[in-house]
Amino acid sequence: MTSSSKIHFEDLVVGTVETCGGYQVTRKEVIGFATNYDPQPFHVDDEVAAASIFGKIAASGMHTLAMTMRMLVDNRAGRYASMGGGGIDKLRWTAPVYPGDTLSVRSTLVDKRRIRSRPDRGMAVMRQETMNQHGKVVMTYEFSAFFALRDPSAPFEI
Amino acid sequence: MTSSSKIHFEDLVVGTVETCGGYQVTRKEVIGFATNYDPQPFHVDDEVAAASIFGKIAASGMHTLAMTMRMLVDNRAGRYASMGGGGIDKLRWTAPVYPGDTLSVRSTLVDKRRIRSRPDRGMAVMRQETMNQHGKVVMTYEFSAFFALRDPSAPFEI
Numbered sequence: 001m002t003s004s005s006k007i008h009f010e011d012l013v014v015g016t017v018e019t020c021g022g023y024q025v026t027r028k029e030v031i032g033f034a035t036n037y038d039p040q041p042f043h044v045d046d047e048v049a050a051a052s053i054f055g056k057i058a059a060s061g062m063h064t065l066a067m068t069m070r071m072l073v074d075n076r077a078g079r080y081a082s083m084g085g086g087g088i089d090k091l092r093w094t095a096p097v098y099p100g101d102t103l104s105v106r107s108t109l110v111d112k113r114r115i116r117s118r119p120d121r122g123m124a125v126m127r128q129e130t131m132n133q134h135g136k137v138v139m140t141y142e143f144s145a146f147f148a149l150r151d152p153s154a155p156f157e158i
Numbered sequence: 159m160t161s162s163s164k165i166h167f168e169d170l171v172v173g174t175v176e177t178c179g180g181y182q183v184t185r186k187e188v189i190g191f192a193t194n195y196d197p198q199p200f201h202v203d204d205e206v207a208a209a210s211i212f213g214k215i216a217a218s219g220m221h222t223l224a225m226t227m228r229m230l231v232d233n234r235a236g237r238y239a240s241m242g243g244g245g246i247d248k249l250r251w252t253a254p255v256y257p258g259d260t261l262s263v264r265s266t267l268v269d270k271r272r273i274r275s276r277p278d279r280g281m282a283v284m285r286q287e288t289m290n291q292h293g294k295v296v297m298t299y300e301f302s303a304f305f306a307l308r309d310p311s312a313p314f315e316i
Contacts, residue, residue, distance in 0.1 A: 037224040038231055053242065061243060062220075062227045066195040069220045073196055084211065085219060088299075091246035141246075 006081040009122035009147040010154070012112050020075035021104025023067050025059060030099050033063040059097040064139050068130045071105045083121045086144035095138045102133040110142070120152045164239040167280035167305040168312070170270050178233035179262030181225050183217060188257050191221040217255040222297050226288045229263045241279045244302035253296045260291040268300070278310045 034043035038060035041048035049057040059067075076082070097103065111125040123146055130139040192201035196218035199206035207215040217225075234240070255261065269283040281304055288297040 033224075037228045039228075040231055060227075062224050066191075066220050066224065069218075070195045070197075073198060085251065087251070088249035089247055091249070093243065093245070 003081065004150070007079055007147075008081045008150040009112065009114075009124070010150050012109055012122075012124050012147065014109050014112055016109045017106060018075070019104055019106045021071040021102075023071050023103040025067070025097060025099055025101045025103060027057065027099035030057060030059045030063065030097075033066070034060045038062050054096050054098075056098060059099075061093045061139070064093065064097050064103075064130060065091070065141075067103055068105050068128060068139065071103065072107065072128070075105075081148040081150075083146035083148050086123060086146060089142045089144070091139070091141035093139050095132070095136050097132065097138050103130055103138070105130050114149075114156050115146075116156070118146075119149075119156075121146045121148055123147075161239065162308070165237055165305075166239045166308040167270065167272075167282070168308050170267055170280075170282050170305065172267050172270055174267045175264060176233070177262055177264045179229040179260075181229050181261040183225070183255060183257055183259045183261060185215070185257035188215060188217045188221065188255075191224070192218045196220050212254050212256075214256060217257075219251045219297070222251065222255050222261075222288060223249070223299075225261055226263050226286060226297065229261065230265065230286070233263075239306040239308075241304035241306050244281060244304060247300045247302070249297070249299035251297050253290070253294050255290065255296050261288055261296070263288050272314050273304075274314070276304075277307075277314075279304045279306055281305075 031044050034040070040060075042052040042054055043049070043057065043060050046057060049055070106129045108127045109124060110127045112122055114122050123144055126143050126145070128141050128143055129137050131137050189202050192198070198218075200210040200212055201207070201215065201218050204215060207213070264287045266285045266287075267282060268285045270280055272280050281302055284301045284303070286299050286301055287295050289295050
């Protein structure tokens with residue numbers, strides 16, 4: 001894909017919804033991630049998990065976020081004239097993620113704006129909703145990212 | 159540690175600052191995490207990274223978040239009467255994290271409040287600042303979490 005054929009800031013349409021995913025959550029990966037990064041007993045120990053609010057071993061919230069990132073990167077795969085991530089807001093975990101679940105992400109473009117201090121790029125805000133195979137939303141957040149302008153000399157009001 | 163000797167909602171003091179960490183960031187782990195969860199070329203390919211804004215391979219922002227979680231879990235290690243995480247707000251990546259860096263986290267309790275709908279617990283908000291070995295802040299966010307009350311029958315105004 002050539003640089004100019006990529007999706008630039010001007011091409012982004014607020015309200016656009018895209019769904020991607022099909023991430024298979026395995027017990028091995030859930031325990032492996034938690035062992036490395038979030039070794040709270042209810043993420044790695046069957047007995048403790050059974051007595052917890054989860055009822056059985058559940059994925060770390062950080063793991064759900066990482067799996068969501070992977071689905072988004074795979075879907076994006078160089079299609080966008082990306083200039084980096086800005087931040088995450090309003091991240092909430094709304095339901096547990098269990099081994100055996102299959103995750104997908106619904107991504108809605110909720111805002112875009114030029115940046116006075118950086119005329120070569122604009123910022124877009126995407127609302128991400130990670131869902132399980134039953135369509136239940138397990139995590140939501142807003143992700144801000146920067147996208148190159150096709151024409152940085154364009155009037156600021158685009 | 160007995161349950162009652164743990165730190166409960168009543169024991170939390172707004173303004174308290176705690177620092178923990180000493181996480182050694184290795185090239186192997188940076189590339190391994192990015193390969194699994196954020197395989198953008200500048201996180202996994204030396205040549206692409208050299209030409210990117212990072213100048214060399216840098217950790218995925220999701221990896222920095224995961225490493226920060228690990229430091230916090232290790233430090234907390236059952237000392238708190240925790241009732242789960244609530245969410246993350248205002249997450250920003252402020253400087254790159256490179257293999258060879260050593261990370262630490264400064265955690266400031268910025269707010270605490272009772273929850274009318276759940277009298278058995280209160281919510282606390284912690285501002286987390288992840289720093290490298292030069293004291294440079296590489297990531298910041300606010301983390302909300304729930305803590306059990308020692309005495310759920312206490313007047314609501316504590």
